[in-house]
Amino acid sequence: MSSLIKVDNLNKSFGSKQVLKDINFEVVKGEPVALVGPNGAGKTTLFSILCGYIPYNSGSVSILGETPSTAAVKNHFSALPQDAQLDPKYSIDKQLQFYAQLQGFTSKQSIIEAHRVLSLVGLADSYKVKPLELSHGMRKRASIAQSLMGSPQLIILDEATAGLDPKHAKDIREIISNLSGDITFVLSSHDLSELERLCDQVLYLENGKLQKHKVQTSDDDLQYLTLRMKQHSDNFVQEISNIPGVQNVSLLQGKEYLISYKVIENSAPLDITFLTLCYKNNWAYSQLVKGKTLENQLF
Template sequence: MSALQNQPLIKVSNIDKLFGAKQALNNVSFEINKGAPVALVGPNGAGKTTLFSILCGYIQQTSGEVSIMGHKPGSAATFGNLAALPQDAQLDPRFSIAQQLKFYGQLQGFDTRKSKYEAQRTLDLVGLKEVLNEKPEALSHGMRKRVTIAQALIGEPKIVMLDEATAGLDPLHAREVRELVANLSGETTFILSSHDLSELERLCEQVLYLENGVLREHQTLTNEADLSYITLRMASVIPDFEQKLKSILQVTQVKKTQDKEYLISIEPGKNDLPIDIQILQLCHDNDWQYKQMINGKTLENQLFS
């Protein structure tokens, strides 16, 4: 196995980015290996777009080092291996979908036959093969969004960065995009920027959390639930609910994380009856209705609680 195969897909070391006196990124470091999608989250103005732009080679960091598959961002070696889809990506209204996707294929060096094949293949991936010869004005907003995702998948890049990929999509098509990302994750490593934490929680195993240009969190999410916590979402407000939950022997702390949502700290081993059954029994005895029970913390609570 070569040294190149052993190294991370993306390695960012101590980068800063200044725009005049404004510091957009401050000493950011992380590594991304091939595998499951990676979440990039943070409030507006956190530096996510700046980081995306540096990884793509659109702009350069002020200091620090960035490596994409062992090469500098924007170098010829990364061409065709890294694709990015900005949130506001637009289609040209003058040309058909086929013409535009074939053009992007030709920009990657494909001949006419291969470009046509890639246009058809990627549209089929996003469930829109029937719109190949349509112009953008004939498509809904959601359909245009999926066409731009198809564009990002031309040439089967190794790394695909998607900014708010499901924003503006109806629930059915948002689910189709999530399934597409999950299905392609064996060969393509996705970096997903989104404000929808529940969506990222379903897809990602690694999360980068930026705030004011600083990487506040860099952690791996596991599929195994943290048995020290339960997240409980109730259907209505219940007076003194936290105190009533503490009547269960294994409950050591109850924290209200938002309206009608509670993070319950658990001390295992104090009762033969599973803790989730005890909580459900308490709800049943008091005629309380709950919306959702999650073993462990949600991504939102991991980052902000």
């Protein structure tokens, strides 16, 4: 499968400060990919290099097999910075038509394309309005519509749901999920639960180094379940530990537990056994996750 993004031994410094150190990763067509890390880890610098906004010192970077920002890439790759907004002085239709024409659409085609992308983000009825007439969440969707113009293969979204209320954040996640069959998204976000819902691959940056890049539900021959209980029970750990195959039950924080176990042939799946014990012992739980949560994998 051909690479959408391929980065080899990438290094970037600003003066004497090295911001990215020997970064290596590959993104192929498929489910959204997450880019996470603390503030100052190098995420914005990496995004800027992928977009061709800034040069790098050494290594190699290719987008769709081409050098970033070249003409061959532009109509197949788009990026939306965190604070990107449409111009408040002009109606959404005028702006999207203008951007479509910059991509090579004719005047007639640009009208069709503007309608198409607004329909994809649920704003078909907001075609003629100006951005400030929309709610914050709707303005965010309008910005995402711009990134969808020309049907790119690859889109980078930086903090796509930052500052949105839960409903509008859910709307954005649904847009990404619905379009992921045709478009590969690279998502930056501090909301790990959001990324956990959307992404199978994670690029974790810390101090300019890539630390982890795969979401794992197992480790060698061990499998994991993460449980969040509603209350503690005196016999909980002992009962779970007695299940055949269970290797360890550890308290993570609060009422959250991590169970490591080995699959035993011809035995019921551990999650089914756990639910049976919940019913038998009248245990109340609030969440059951297959594998480790993304937060626990990274930190």
